[in-house]
Amino acid sequence: MKRKTDIPWEEFDPSNDEEFQRNLEKAFFEDEPKEQIELNHNEDIQWIDIEASVKGKEESKHNTYDNIHDFHENAIEFATSNEREYDNFELYEKAVHSIVNQELMDAQEEVKQTDKLSSEEEDIISEISRSLAKQIDPGLAVEEAMELPLEGEKPQESLRRRRLKQIGIPILISLGALLLSVCLLLFTKAGQSLLIHLGANFVAGKVNYDDGSGHKVEIIPEITDVPTDDDIEKNKEDVQLGTNNGTVRHEDYAVNILLLxxxxxxxxxxRGRTDVMMIATLNSKEKSIKLTSLMRDLYVQIPGYQDDKLxxxxxxxxxxMLFNTIELNFDLKLDGYCLVGFDDFEKIIDKLNGIDITLTSSEANWLNTTNYISNPNYRTVTAGLNHMxxxxxxxxxxxxxxxxxTKELNDFGRTSRHRTVLDTIFQKYKSLNYWDLAMLMNSCLPMVTTDLDAKELETYIQLALDIGLTKLEQLRIPANGAYEDAYISKKSVIIPxxxxxxxxxxxFIFGAE
Structure with a gap:
């Protein structure tokens, strides 16, 4: 592996310090931290001086051992070859060994002294090691400070402080990482897109998906109504609904979801009857959210079936069949639907902890004296603001x-109340924080049936956020002056x-031409 320096660090190990070696490896190898480790000019000079000193002492140590070995070999060889010149060879040999041993002891002492660097060199090496370590990991500087006992600090206090460091630093790092992640998710476009994507998949996994492909045509029994004073008896043959334009309209900037x-x-x-029918529109061109009530008593053409109430x-x-009926009669293409049963609607209100509704004295009296409030214990409403x-x-x-x-009667008053309740729910949802909203959605979404998949939900959620959840614009169909009341086949209807x-x-939905 290629190194970043030509310094032979394997030879530079006077103290056998593992930490020193480890820091050198981190500093000089490319597969360790990528930060460039730079020593100042004085440290560069100190490196050169220490390296030269160590090399010289290492060479001196090896030379000393070599000289002793040569002296021993030469002395014994000389004594052996000149044995006759000595009266007692054994005494001479002992003298040689004694001298050699003494030289060896002196050499060993010299080597020990050679292996010990001066205190100044040790300080330099220690400082360089710490400098390298801190450049590789700045956290070591903090840890080093934390390990030192404070002035006047008792051993137990120092131990508690070190334990606090061991526990506290990881916690702080984790909290910092979490805070950074939250900021990235909430305050960057990429983070917001990720949240919307995850939210859409969460919603899609909670709701009941039904694209209507399994819905079959059924024959329903005739339901008769009691005529009112405003109803005019008419024959089906006499009813003139008028004609539509024959072209179903759809614009890319307007998404229309049918709420049922x-x-x-x-x-x-x-199947029951859809007594609540509203079209929720997201208009990106006008940056608006709109709500249109379709009255249930509208007398319309049902494709392949006899004319009847919507x-x-x-x-x-x-x-x-409902989609086709709306398209046929109102030239409007729908992008999807969401359906909630009346029983589930009641549960959703309860999960919101109720809503505030203002009643007239007539409305309050009616609710307290009829079975419209099915539980008699709850027939306690009063005129004015009620938390229901x-x-x-x-x-x-x-x-x-x-x-x-608003002084509206019959189905007109009823659909007006629908819009009032839905707008109140909408405003209350807006006031919830993210956590409460997530918990509420988790419990309410399983009560919703829709044909929207995760991708469509992601697109529509993003669109709603781009528009801004400010207020709902409202409309009722039939429009004023564009209908008449009638009584057909023993049923009260509205002929549009x-x-x-x-x-x-x-x-209203697409904007003025």
Missing amino acids: GEEAIFSGNS NAAYTVGGIP NGNQALGFCRIRDVASG NLQKNIEVLHT
């Missing part, structure tokens, strides 16, 4: 025989002027 409330009382295993289309053929639970709010939505606060209502509806 299903009343399934006495329906058994069959809410009968779902009962006859499910979601596909789910059972009370559902009873309020069903009122049609008493004028609303299709051309006028299409014009009003399209202008």
